[in-house]
Amino acid sequence: MSVILILVAFSVMLAGGFLAAFFWSVRNGQYDDTYSSSVRILFEDDKPKEPPPEVPTPAK
Amino acid sequence: MQAIHDPAAKPNSCYHCGEDCGAVAINVGEKLFCCHGCRTVYEILSQSNACEYYKYEDHPGLKAGTREVGSRYAYLDNEEIRRELLDFSEDGVSKVKLFIPAIHCSSCIWLLENIQRLHTGVMHSSVNFVKKEVIITFHDTEISLRQLIELLVSINYIPQLTLDTLEKGAKSKINRGIYYRLGVAGFCFGNIMLFSFPGYLSVNDSVENLLRQNFGLLNILFGIPVAFYAGSVFLISAYKGLRKRYISIDVPIAIGILVLFFRSAYEILSGTGPGFMDSLAGLVFFLSIGRWYQDKTYQALSFERDYRSYFPVAVTIISDAGEESIIPIKNLKTGMRILVRNQELVPADALLVKGEGSIDYSFVSGESAPVTKKEGERIFAGGRQAGTSIELIVEREVAQSHLTELWNQDLTGSAKQTRWDSILDVISRYFTVMVLLLSTISGIFWWFYNPAMAFLVVTAILIVACPCALAMTYPFSLGGAMRVFGRNNFYLKRTGVVEALAKVDTIVFDKTGTITSNDGPGADLSSLNVPTDQLCWISSMVRHSTHPASVAIYLQLQGSEAFPVTGFHEWPARGIEGTVQGHFLKIGSEEFVTGTKSGSYASGTKVFMSIDDDLVGFARISNRYREGMKDVLSELARRYELHLLSGDNDAELPNLLSFFPSREHLNFNKSPKEKLQYIRDLKATGRKVLMIGDGLNDAGALRESDCGISMADDIYHFSPACDAILESGQFRHLSDFLRFSRTSMRIVFISMGLSFLYNVVGLSFAITGNLSPVVSAILMPLSSVTIVAFVTLSVLISARLSKFDVKS
Numbered sequence: 001m002s003v004i005l006i007l008v009a010f011s012v013m014l015a016g017g018f019l020a021a022f023f024w025s026v027r028n029g030q031y032d033d034t035y036s037s038s039v040r041i042l043f044e045d046d047k048p049k050e051p052p053p054e055v056p057t058p059a060k
Numbered sequence: 061m062q063a064i065h066d067p068a069a070k071p072n073s074c075y076h077c078g079e080d081c082g083a084v085a086i087n088v089g090e091k092l093f094c095c096h097g098c099r100t101v102y103e104i105l106s107q108s109n110a111c112e113y114y115k116y117e118d119h120p121g122l123k124a125g126t127r128e129v130g131s132r133y134a135y136l137d138n139e140e141i142r143r144e145l146l147d148f149s150e151d152g153v154s155k156v157k158l159f160i161p162a163i164h165c166s167s168c169i170w171l172l173e174n175i176q177r178l179h180t181g182v183m184h185s186s187v188n189f190v191k192k193e194v195i196i197t198f199h200d201t202e203i204s205l206r207q208l209i210e211l212l213v214s215i216n217y218i219p220q221l222t223l224d225t226l227e228k229g230a231k232s233k234i235n236r237g238i239y240y241r242l243g244v245a246g247f248c249f250g251n252i253m254l255f256s257f258p259g260y261l262s263v264n265d266s267v268e269n270l271l272r273q274n275f276g277l278l279n280i281l282f283g284i285p286v287a288f289y290a291g292s293v294f295l296i297s298a299y300k301g302l303r304k305r306y307i308s309i310d311v312p313i314a315i316g317i318l319v320l321f322f323r324s325a326y327e328i329l330s331g332t333g334p335g336f337m338d339s340l341a342g343l344v345f346f347l348s349i350g351r352w353y354q355d356k357t358y359q360a361l362s363f364e365r366d367y368r369s370y371f372p373v374a375v376t377i378i379s380d381a382g383e384e385s386i387i388p389i390k391n392l393k394t395g396m397r398i399l400v401r402n403q404e405l406v407p408a409d410a411l412l413v414k415g416e417g418s419i420d421y422s423f424v425s426g427e428s429a430p431v432t433k434k435e436g437e438r439i440f441a442g443g444r445q446a447g448t449s450i451e452l453i454v455e456r457e458v459a460q461s462h463l464t465e466l467w468n469q470d471l472t473g474s475a476k477q478t479r480w481d482s483i484l485d486v487i488s489r490y491f492t493v494m495v496l497l498l499s500t501i502s503g504i505f506w507w508f509y510n511p512a513m514a515f516l517v518v519t520a521i522l523i524v525a526c527p528c529a530l531a532m533t534y535p536f537s538l539g540g541a542m543r544v545f546g547r548n549n550f551y552l553k554r555t556g557v558v559e560a561l562a563k564v565d566t567i568v569f570d571k572t573g574t575i576t577s578n579d580g581p582g583a584d585l586s587s588l589n590v591p592t593d594q595l596c597w598i599s600s601m602v603r604h605s606t607h608p609a610s611v612a613i614y615l616q617l618q619g620s621e622a623f624p625v626t627g628f629h630e631w632p633a634r635g636i637e638g639t640v641q642g643h644f645l646k647i648g649s650e651e652f653v654t655g656t657k658s659g660s661y662a663s664g665t666k667v668f669m670s671i672d673d674d675l676v677g678f679a680r681i682s683n684r685y686r687e688g689m690k691d692v693l694s695e696l697a698r699r700y701e702l703h704l705l706s707g708d709n710d711a712e713l714p715n716l717l718s719f720f721p722s723r724e725h726l727n728f729n730k731s732p733k734e735k736l737q738y739i740r741d742l743k744a745t746g747r748k749v750l751m752i753g754d755g756l757n758d759a760g761a762l763r764e765s766d767c768g769i770s771m772a773d774d775i776y777h778f779s780p781a782c783d784a785i786l787e788s789g790q791f792r793h794l795s796d797f798l799r800f801s802r803t804s805m806r807i808v809f810i811s812m813g814l815s816f817l818y819n820v821v822g823l824s825f826a827i828t829g830n831l832s833p834v835v836s837a838i839l840m841p842l843s844s845v846t847i848v849a850f851v852t853l854s855v856l857i858s859a860r861l862s863k864f865d866v867k868s
Contacts, residue, residue, distance in 0.1 A: 005274060012251065012278075019247045026239040036189040039166040040173070044112065 076102050078119025097124025101215050105171070108178045113171045120167030124216040133213070135374030135386040136206035144388075145205065145225070145373075147195075153183070154200040158219035160212070161360070161776030163192045172217065179203050179211055192360040192776065220776070223389055224369035238355060242348045245290035248282040249341035255279050259334030260834055276328035279337040286337075287321040291344045293351065309488035309531050312495060316526025317344065323519045336523060339836045343528050346844045354535030354555050358546065361775060363553040363782055367442070367464060367756060370423075370778045375407050376400075378451060394454055401449045408441050408454045409461045415450035418607075419443035422572050423755040425707045425732070429608065442756060482556055483805070484534045487812065488527065495525040502827050513829050520831040524822035529815035529843040533808055536848050540855035541804035547865050549787035550797055551775065557783045559808075560767040561801035563748050567696060568739060568761070570753035571706035574771050575689055575719075577788070582684040583612040588669065588677040597623065597640040598669060601647055604628050605636050609667050609681045610647075616679075635667075646670045650678075683712055685719075688792030693719045695795040701725070701747070705735050707757050736760035752794075756780055800862050807854045811847050818843035 025031070072081050075091040076098035086093040093099040101124050105113055113120060135141055148155040162168070169187045172194045176182040181202030187194050194217075198208055212219055255275035258268060288295075291314075298314035301307060317340065324335030362369065374386050376399040384399060389407050392398070397413070400406055406419065417433030424442035433439055439452060441461035458464065499521040506514040538555040545552055552558065569575050590598065599617035602610040604625060628638035635648010646653045646669070653668035654675055666678040696702060703725040704716060710728040720726055727738065739761045742749050751758065751765035754772065759780040762768030770782035771791065779785055786794070822839050825831045 002270075004271065008255075008275075008278070015247060015251060019243060022243045022247075023240065026236050026243070031236070031239055033188045033190045036169050036187050039116075039169050039189075042166070043116070043170055 073119065074098050074123075075114070076119065076121040077123040078121075079123055095124065097216070100124065104178065104215055110171060110174060110177045112174075113167050115167075116170055117165045117167040120165050120171075122162055122164075122216060133206050133209055135388075136209060137204065138374060138386050138388065140391075141374055141388050142205050145221070149200065152199055152201045153197065154205065155195065155197045156205065156208070157193055157195045158209075158212070158221075159191075159193055159225065159360075160217050160219050161192055161774065162217050163187065163189060163194070168217070171215070175211075178215070179208075182208070190359050221373050222369045222778075223371040223373055224365065225373070238348070238352050241290040241293065242345075242352055244285050245341065245345040245348050248286045248290075249338075249345040252279050252282050252286075252337050252341045255282075256334060256338040256833070256837070272334070273331075276335065279335060280325050280328055283321055283324065283337045283340055286341045286344050287317055290348060291317045294344075294347065306485075307489045307492050308485050309527060309534075312488060312492045312525065312527050313347065313531060315492075315522055316528075319519050319522040320526070323523070334833050336833050336836050339523070339833070339840050342837070342841050342844075343526060346528060346841070347531060350532045350535040353539045356539060356542070357554070358551050361551055361785060363785070365778060365781055366759075370405075370442070370756065371407055371458070372405055389458055392454060392458055394457055396454045398452050398454060399449055400445045400452060402445060402447060404445055406439050406441055406443045406445065406452065408458045409456045410439055410441075410452035410454045412437050412439055413451050413453050415448055417445060417450050418447040420446050423757075425755075425757050482534075482559055483808070484530075488530070491525075491527060491530070495521065498525075498823070498827075506829070517826065517829050520826035520829070521823060523836060524826045524831055524839070525819060526840075527815070527819070528840055529818050529847040530812060532844050532847050533811040533815060533851055537804055537807045537811060537851040537855055540852055541800065541859075544800065544855065544859040544864050545784075545797060548793065548797075549775070549790045550793075551785045553783050557767060558801050558804050560783065561750065561798055562805040564700070564750040564767060564798070566701045566703065566742060566747040567750045567752065568703040568705055568742070568765070570735075570751075570755070570758045570761075571704060571712070571716075572683075572708055573754040574752055574758075575685055575704075575791075576683040577686050582682060583609070583616040583667075584680040584682065585613070585616055586680075588679055590669075590671070590676050594643075594671065597643060597645060597671070598647065600625055600640050601628070601636060601638055601645050604638070605630055607636075609679075610636065612681055613647075613667065613679050644672055646673075682715065685715075686788065686791045690719060692792050692794050696798075697721050700750075700798075703727070703738075703742070705730050705738055705758075705761065707731070707735075732757040732760050736764050739764040752786075753782075754779070796862055796864070800859065800864065803858045803862070804855060807851060807858070810854075811851045814850065815843060815847055818847075 030037070072085065072092065073079065074081050074085075074094035076093060079094045081092050081094040086096065086099050088099060088102065091102070093102065098121060101121060105111055136145070143149070146154050146156050160172075163172070169189060172187050173185055175185045175196065179202075181199045183197045183199060185194055185196040196208065203211075209219055209221075255278050258271050258275055261268070294310045294313045294317060297308065298310040301311060320336050320340040320343070324337045324340065327333035327335040328337075371389060373389060375389050375392055376384055376386055377392075378384055378397045378399055392408060398407070398410065412433050412435055414435065417437070417439060418430045419433055419439055420430045421440075421443045423444070424440070430446055431443075438455070441458065441464070499518045502521060503514050503518040506517045535555060538558040541558045542552045542555050545558075595617055599614055600623040602614045602617075603622065605611075607630075623640050625638040625640050628636065630636045631648070631652065635646060635652040637644070637646045637648075639645070647667060650656070650666065650668050653670050666680055668678045669676050693702065697720075702720055702722075704720055704727060706712075706726075706728045707730055708728065710726075713726065713728070716726055717723060730738065735758060739749055739751060743764070743766070749765045750767045750769065751761045752769045752771060753759075753762050754770060758770075762770060762780055762782045767784070768782040769784045769786050770779040771786050771788050772779045773788045775785050775787050786797075790797075818839065822831070822836075822843075825835055825839075
């Protein structure tokens, strides 16, 4: 039955991983503005259809 | 949150902003534009290959109009100002955070995040839609801050730059603690529920016991962060309250949390029972959700503004040699000579030395007509010059000006400090006392009857009486109401304002800008005896003048043909004259036009007109009241006592008497200080006062009142510190808002009754010594969930019944 204890240890670690992921996403500011990202994902890819007149500066 | 665009776009609507183009549409290819401003924005975007802007929304722009940028942003070249505005600047790369109120739709986000298409000097930009901010990183060798901001202005995304922005900078920090606490509480809640399960099974063999022991220890482990991290807000708040001898709802909650934790830890460690850790985690998790729901704020709005967010960042000074230069406003010293252009603000008390002042004080004092000032006269800070440029000599520094003193004097009033007791606090005070009494009595009873049970019963009572459901009613009902208000363009500072609104019994209105519309006065031309074909002569004349009366007449005659005017001359404070198509016109005061003065002042101001020296009548200029004002006021008068506090003269009295039931409650020529005192006096007679104002002159009164609403045409622009901001278009719904606040309070009362019932059920288990962990683990979430569901549904249903918009 002690196998359950090992499994429990794994499950807690797994859940802890998700908690850490949640912390990271909060720290990253993902909950500061929940509207823009919902819109941003629908935008076309960055490149305009015709080649731009100048070479765009790469984003940092 | 989104601007409303007519989905069935009219064929004549502007491609950029969607407004009706009228008869003067500008064609570019197949596209129509309502004005040159909109066309210019379109052209800039199409040249830069950024026309996808128009793909994400129909008519995403706001009407641009024509705007001369000129040297308005020249101050951004000033090194000191530049440095303060920039978040970061190093090795030719700078970063700036700008507040742009015009951000309203997905197209805005797209365009502002693709700003590098318009200028290659921009490296990266990202929008925070909720705060209406854009953060731009750019090469400052390729594009200066001034050029960047002028670029944004050219596409009609005008950043708000005021003294406030400079002083506070972009240093405001977001509080993310609630998310962490919510995460921790949720995480532990899930795990603890799992580990508590074996404890509920009454099997008794050695394996089960092993699990039970280990799981119990794990529960304690998970219980620690729940009680002392996620629950710390409640513990701290209760402690702070107690130190001030104040019992808030957090006191019984804190008692509940501590008792739950320590009794459970004791039970688990001593092996006497499974403990209540699951109830504890559930409690804290639900309460945290309530906190999160309650703490919603409108981040893009500011309820704490003072004069600083009204003042510009920089000012033009003229040196002794006559050279103009720009300095930050805080470096302005007494004795400096400053230049104030048309539509600019006078930043400090100053003496007019050159030019003709026509100062609009409406925002500061409430006077509706501009005041004419001659050389040698004093001009107070906060007035806006309308007309030609003027030169002034500063008499007092910005921080000591008349206007600023007005502000500081409000602070010493410090009336808002005496917080009114929320109904929740009153109830929880009785509640706490009752619970403590009950637990003591039953403790004594059990001590004599069965001493072994006494400890268990007392702790059980404290656990079960923890007012979780009660604490959920307030945030969810009022938070829901606040969201309903927000969707209808009435923005509250915090949820408690709903209760304050519901308690009000007296409403005090400001006049200028509050019950009158800000579009300037209206002109009544019915007393004008002019053939229609000659009306266009008048309109040709008045369009050259910026006097509010001229503007009002011009607006009334809009659309008529314009003729050139020769020999036009404007006599300040008297009138205008000139020749149109060979006819000599004079428009202005009675004395100016007719040469005599009858001295009779009916309501409003009369503007006389003559054509070829023949008097043709007059136009009556009067304040324009907000749409639906009469209905709103008559509806409000049935329930509330209405007062008027105007900084203006009583010229409008006859008109106002038809709106307000009682003459004694109409007050004119009130200084900001007198307004504040008036509110204070009303409160002293036991009245609960709602103040509705719009300008700096109402700031004191707004603070002093039990609830202060600030009216604003544009909610993102300046409004004085207040409890709520009402978009002026919604003024006609004021009585609906007040009624809904009362409905919400009724919902609070009903749900409080329900949660008491749950408490009674729980207590009956506890007092008889039958509170098992299972009962607690079922009762606590059940009560919270049902209460939240009841409250949310009732708020939504009653909002729908009140015909409020409930969808965003």
